[in-house]
Amino acid sequence: MILPYYIAIPLLSAFLISLIAGKKDEWAVLLSTTAGASMLILSIYSLIAQNGETFVYKMGFWSLPIGIVLVQDGLTCLMLVLVSLISFTSLIYSVQYIRHMDRNWKYYALFMLLITGMNGVIITGDLFNLFVFMEIALFSAFALVAYGGHAEEYEAAFKYAVMGALSSALVLIGIAILYSATSTLTLAKIAEKVPTLDPGLIFWTGGLFLAGLGLKAAIMPFHAWLPDAHSSAPAPISSMLSGVLIKVLGIYTIIRLYFNVFNAPDFYMQVFLVLGAVSIILGGLLSIVQWDMKRLLAYSSISQVGYILVGLGIGTRLGILGAVFHLFSHAIFKSLLFYNAGAVEMALGTRDMRKMGSLARVLPITSATSLVGTLAISGIPPFNGFISKLIIIIALIKAGAPVYAILAVIGSILTLGAMMKMQRYGFRGETEIKKISEKIGWRMNTAMILLAVLCLLTGLMLLPGIRESIVDPVVKVLVDHSQYMQLVLGR
Amino acid sequence: MTLYLMCFALFLVGVYGLLTKRDLIKIILSLAIMGYAVNLFLILFAYKKDAIFPILLKNVAQSSMVDPLPQALVLTSIVIELGTTALLVALAIRLVQKYKTFDITKIRRLFG
């Protein structure tokens, strides 16, 4: 059983980095990339080998009402691959980017703690354990947002930390109420007792969790911290935050709680639809007026999270397929776009698109991969973004919600507009840029090319043959709400 | 019931402070008060009338005990709050150094 190693490997490398790294960062880079690569290999192996089965790992052989369990099912495997993939490319990318700022091992130790927290949230089967891992991930995220050491970064990190503490308090109240009603903290046990509970209790607890987790996922009324935090952080961290952190802490937890534990209450499905649609439209509108490249990307993240939420809110098989697939593909192309923005920021020393110009000559790879990312996020046919958005829109029409389908199309057009603005001013402007302050090294280029290739390749995940073994188990977990509970409890 | 309501009132005090105060330190204190309210809430759920602390002792007859799990949870949550508070204080110190003010409304170089 390899489940505990997803937590042990990054945690061990974080501690070892702080122990053996001297003043320089060579050891830290070596250790963290080794850990990242080994987790990538492990997670891809378990994704291929899982075969749609559910594994339950009992910590210390304690049986279920007493002990803590780790659970691996289709959704877990997919999320683990996603986290490992983005974090591995982000680590490769970080080496040059962080050396350009300073040579500090603390960055890598915090990065490893961030991965620990996210992996823990994904694989745990215990509600309070999930909360603790969530806090580990959030702490490292606060510190990493402030890593640059400028006034704006501290401001963004303070805002983020206040919001994070507020959301954690709300989630903890929710956990307390659930515990008092069911006398257990294991997700599967709670799911077993939910049908016997008062619907009003589920309603109010669901509201608390929605506010708390919505703050973490930056769904529209709770989004205020996201543009600041995601645009102020160093570029590899922006891609981690936008690509996986808001999805793991927000969307993944919402999926687990509302689908597998609360049995998908109809009211909250409606709420997801409405909030998702609001996020799509307002996020798109706000992103289109930005001139700061990373801020534009950050607002567009809100809009794309809206798509995932709408897909979940439909609740049909097709909608959930679209949501899960969009979650996966958005992580890839949004990380790619943040890498591009970071490369441009490093080369030109600015994020303001009005000061940029034609970069195709000086930054050929950045410019080319940014085109791939733009096409993918706007939903242009051969790329993964097109497929996922198409599935969501078809699912909306099939489910008899044409208004939401129209809103999703409008959101897609808004995204296209914002991204075209970025391309027009940021990468293909009139003024020819001849001199750049810093060359983009092979590591950063590798990370960008890797993700650009994946933008094309992940579209193949829906081909018959691959789909049955990778995507279908995930959809099955979410469509059969009670299956999770039965499998974990071993019935 | 009264206890739960008072606990909720404490939580609201924290929310009120978070929403209305401008001083960085007062905001951190409001968050801490919210955290205390939540912890108290958890402990209240564990309370049982006429029950003793949940520790097995030598030569003491076993009687009904309060639920030990929320107490363990509260301990963990206190540690988490300690971390949050330390991080917030560190950020606040840096903010005061950079902006030369404690007023959160004057700390707005970022917009939106």
Place this chain on the structure above:
Amino acid sequence: MNNSKQGMTLIVKTVTRVTVWLIVLYGIYLILHGHLTPGGGFGGGVILALAFLNIMLAYGREATQKWLNLKFLEDIEAVSATLFLFMGLLGIALGGRFLINFLPKGSPHALLSAGNIPILNILIGVKVAMSLFLVVWVLAGLHEEKGGQS
């Protein structure tokens, strides 16, 4: 260490010199009896950290910095955390599951009982003591540095 210009008055310094050992002793007691009585790794660790902080407050930051090797404290912290993880991994190696209790359990209410829980308690205590002390130490020194990471 007896520089009267730094820190508090002579009375405080003398009292601290005596009481700090009592505080350390109490912290160690709490850590060692964590599996029998209330307390344990976290509580005892906090008290150990308070002992260090007591010295810092009484003698002043500079005087404490002279004889306290901060890098060493940081290393102890990292080592104790790593050892905790190794105890968990040893559980996989010896018992087949993470963090399994592989030592003999002993009889209830004895000091040497409960398998590897006392060891884990000691590791937690050291980790908490060091990190809490270092957190306050770093926070107290933040205003002296000029920006950047601490």
